[in-house]
Amino acid sequence: MQSKNKTVMRSMEILNLFINHAKLTFNEIIELSGIPKTSVYRMLQSLEEMALIDKDQHGKYSLGILFLRFGHLVSERIDIRQVALPSMEKVHKATGEAVNLIIRDGDESVYIEKLQSIQPVRLYTTIGRRSPLYAGACPRAILSFLPAQEREDYLARVELIPYAKGTISTMEALRHSISEARNRGYTKSFSELEDYTAAIAVPIFDHRGDVVAALSVAGIETNYTEETLDDFIALAKEAAAEVSLKLGYSDS
Structure with missing residues (x-):
């Protein structure tokens, strides 16, 4: 349970980086978050699969389409x-x-x-x-x-x-x-x-x-x-x- 909570918290740390940054490279995420490289790699893969993170053709990450959908729901409600x-x-x-x-x-x-x-x-x-x-x-x-x-x-x-x-x-x-x-x-x-x-x-x-x-x-x-x-x-x-x-x- 503690391990799962730690993973969730670190994933949120990565997502929070995009509040002030529209796009970030893999290395920028590592530098800004202070999370080990292997952990960042695994979490980005999972976040991509869930459409929470999107990766463009230049290898830069941004918030995924799911946030846009959630954003509309929140603002409407x-x-x-x-x-x-x-x-x-x-x-x-x-x-x-x-x-x-x-x-x-x-x-x-x-x-x-x-x-x-x-x-x-x-x-x-x-x-x-x-x-x-x-x-x-x-x-x-x-x-x-x-x-x-x-x-x-x-x-x-x-x-x-x-x-x-x-x-x-x-x-x-x-x-x-x-x-x-x-x-x-x-x-x-x-x-x-x-x-x-x-x-x-x-x-x-x-x-x-x-x-x-x-x-x-x-x-x-x-x-x-x-x-x-x-x-x-x-x-x-x-x-x-x-x-x-x-x-x-x-x-x-």
């Missing part, structure tokens, strides 16, 4: 709400503020999970609520990290309709906000969807590096001071990074 909920609960416990999770649906965002604020005055956001991608910290966290061409196509067709006194109303201001978000890694809003409310939000990425959701901390504007904002941002970033990691994202 992941419930992002269930993945994100534990991280959201930690933020909620630490802040007492509302914590929201949204995804994109066309040119809109949809709230798919919310933990209600424990504050006496609460925001009017419900699961299923829709908002335009340009308005509010959470929707704009998705917009800001879309691929450049996709983002530009959206900006070319969107009409900036005001929802509250702080809604972004000019394309110049929207572009500035997007640029700022991409530099800082988060978005913030004040009275954009409702008057006297505020939020900060962080994007969530999947295994391909695509933005698939956003997580926000939201509440009454008076609670979002210089003293509290840094804490809220740090907590939201940590939570979003946890969820992204669970979805297979790597920023390396």
